[in-house]
Amino acid sequence: MDADQLDRAFVALGDPVRRAIIARLSRGPATVNELAEPFPITVQAVSRHIRVLEDAGLVTRSRDAQRRPVHLEAAALEQLTAWIDRYRLESERAYRRLDAVLAVAASASASASGTPRTPRNQNTRTKEKES
DSSP states (O other), rough: OOHHHHHHHHHHHHHHHHHHHHHHHHHBBBBBHHHHHSSSSHHHHHHHHHHHHHTTTTEEEOBBBBBBOOEHHHHHHHHHHHHHHHHHHHHHHHHHHHHHHHHHHHHHHHHHSSSOOOOOHHHHHHHHHHH
């Protein structure tokens, strides 16, 4: 998926009506009239939303006699998911490295002080018992 197509897909998914249309189409094809039913907007407005989704490559229309059902393009969503996953995995690796550095630093700090680290609440309870 090239950058322009990626931009169009994310812009298309930025609208709640278009996300709802995608969610509905995930259950199967539907006509524009069927897609318009749950919305308090005109069929023409829903049709414009579908055109935006088509331009982004997220849906297609076919002809079935008099019907023109709209279909979800699952492959396009898979490409978006792959793009997101790549950056999610990179972030997770960075956080794991940070966790390792912090664990080493905490261990070194505990070793340098010569005393095992105990939670603050335990120190307070110990002092209360001694009093």
